[in-house]
Amino acid sequence: MADAIGTDPEARDAIQRVIGTLPFVLDHRVEGMAFGKVVRSTVPHGRLVRVHIDEALHEPGVVTVLTGADIEADPGVREYYGAQRADQPVLAIGKVRYAGEPIAIVVAESQHAAEEAAQLVYAEYQELPYVTSEVAAREPDAPIVHDQWPDNSCGEWRLQHGDVEAGMRQADRVYSATYHSPPASHVPMEPFVCLARWQQDKLEIWTSSQSPYAVHTGMQEMFSLPPKAVRVRTLNVGGGYGSKGQIRIEPMVACAARAAGRPVKIELARDEVFYTIGKHAATVDISTGVLLDGTIVARRININYNAGAYAVTSPGGAGQGLSRAPGPYVVPNVRVDSVATYTNTVPTGPYRGAMTSQLSFAYESESDRIARDLGIDAVQFRRRNLLRKGDLYPTGEALKDLHYDDLLDDLERAIDWATPSDPSGPGTRRGKGVAVIIKNTLTPSRSEAFLALRPDGRIEIRCSSVEMGQGVAITLVQIAADALGVDTDRLVLGFPDTDVTPFDTTTSSSRSTSSMSEALQSAAGDLLDQLTTRAATRWGVQRQSIDHRDGVVVEGDEPRRRAPWASLLAPGESELVGHGVFQTNFGLSRMDPMDVHGPVSVHWHQGGAAAEVEVDTETGVVRILRLHANCYAGRAVSPLRVLKQNQGCAVWGLGPAMFEELQYHDGSVSNPNLSGYLIPSIMDVPIDLTGSAIESSDAFAELHGVGEMAVPAIAPAIANAIFAATGARINDLPLSPERVLAALDAARQAEREDSA
């Protein structure tokens, strides 16, 4: 009998992963395929007067050159798309809204020919004033990014709980500060890549996407096609982290293939990946009213997310952030206003720890600042206010299944909280910091799964969850094996294919291990039920006397009759399919954005981090001595994979905490490659990098995703460790040596003033 959950089976394709034969869309080719190269705007904001393509058209090997005007003139194409607001043109029409925006596509016989010809395409612009800051874009005289939204609003949400004014009056002290997170980039090692082929009226897409069905829906809308006329397939995804979670370059590739009359593949160069999607910069104003004993009585938060030039998921994302902003604390009086703002910058979307890292940097930095000012230990301050079972969250829902005490215990143990840091050498200071966070998961959403019993006795899992390194493929095999009571080697799993695998909202928001496992369990129940009925009918017995053991139907306690599952298939019957669905029907998108109230999430994600640092007080350089990441997992399907996710969260979180920032000069990104945009290398990561999963004692506890819970805790944990070491508080990420030095100077100045 199977008992796969809780074990660490090797990925089935482990050897391919290591030797380099794992299939990616990058490696996929079809007959007659041409190659596309995108030409991009060189100005951040301007009327598009004319795009010159004639020279490029006459280059050898060029098949066609496509512009926004061509797409606008094609009655078969809806020229704007967007997951939540169809505001993004496939190629710029009439005006450009950010530097790097696609304005044309050159299709040629080879990648090289396309690249050469693309250099001959140029545009005339009538430049307009531009705005890159989310704060400036909300000023009354700011440049208008979209005429339809003259205040640059890309979503507005409000949450009120209790009476925040009264709460602030009741407080002994009120602490206020502003925190800022810069724009950043996901930098998946595999760039965006997509191949599109039209066969008569059927569109086939191979794409590196976390959400094949989001692409499927988007393509139907764009070309007014019925569902069966679009087929989307994904292979392994070489890193997503949120960047590949919605429709992305597929509209360009499908339009290019349509114009060229043959299959087209586009693989973005690295700078283009930076120009395609990024992380929301955000400015967060936070005020917290507390009693002298450390009890939080009120919290007021204003969030302004920088949406970039197009909406992507920002209209709803601002609401997701809103619901996470108060932090994992009991706060009786809360008001949160959360907006997303259009600017002339790269569009932004979910970024591992989505919409949350910008907020946790604010509220967890405040936790330590307030605790120190009140003379309370930073962990004790958290314990005084933590959400516990049955507590009312500001959304008005009583939360269950909360584990913050366990998470904090684990952080204290991991960082040896009770013991001060070892003394360091001259010119350096050491300190420790912790942070905990709360995050909802995408609700409402839907996952469907099929389990198909084949004549050879194997069972095929059909679902659209995407393997992108998190290990979802083997996770789902483990879950299905246990649900069916068979060994994992009986199960077969292929890649998502919308002609074959059923609907799933997306592989993101850390939802797959939870939602898809529910769908698989329901599919397993359905398959077992059908097998029971067939066996009962065949043997002329009651259903109640039928049982299943390791892929065999048995009748009676000491089985009188046994039949392997496959023998219950009729002659010539190719398969017997169990269907399963898991769906949630509530959540933010069903609420009034100006009056958020009610259940927001099917369950709440909980994570934390602890850091110890050494600060060089002469240079401002911060060395991370150790880092620990944890999360609540419900039950760990694979302890090793959960550890890898926690450690991966720590490595990921290090980047935006310490050095990642997409920089704009004169309205354009000035560091669109890995020479100027640094991501953590093996030398940046402390050797002492640990992780823990908190598990439930309940053998049937709900599974929780674990892919991003610790990410939002990393930056505040490090900032708090710097604070503990030096007294320097830094309100802007990344925590660069320059900022550390400036904060050290400010702290010394404050000390002098205090003693004066």
Place this chain on the structure above:
Amino acid sequence: MTGPENLRTVNLTVDGIERLVDVRPGETLAETLRERLRCTSVRQTCGIGICGSCTVLLDGKVISSCIKLTELSDGHAVTTAEGLSGPDGQLSPVQQAFVSHAAYQCSFCIPAMTVAVHAAMADPEVRTSTERVREYLAGNLCRCGSYPQILQAVDELVQSHISRGLETEG
């Protein structure tokens, strides 16, 4: 342009097999290996020699194939990640260590990482110290953050070199 591609033939020994391949002037080794010779383990991420995803060995030395011109590799031997395994598909000790420690997530960067580790383990100055091998890997980026598992794999290889070295001395 003279002719659409203006190709020239170069001679490369790739993973032990001699290949005559027509390349453009200015074509990089990464492009030749990926697009003309279909070496899927060679992957281009940054195109400027920083990320290490295109790492191969040229006459046994680590290079970023995205900034190496194929014409300048004429007559030389290239080893890709796929070429580290034996002719019968037997994994090399480096590859086996990566598999054993599950040192991969999305795996886009991993084959090139094994090439860099392979080169490090061939260097007597480096292979007996995990810390030295770690420095060797500074130019191979992994966005998923599999570094702890990669270091475990490295550590196993280093320990086996140390114990073998002791045996030889003894």
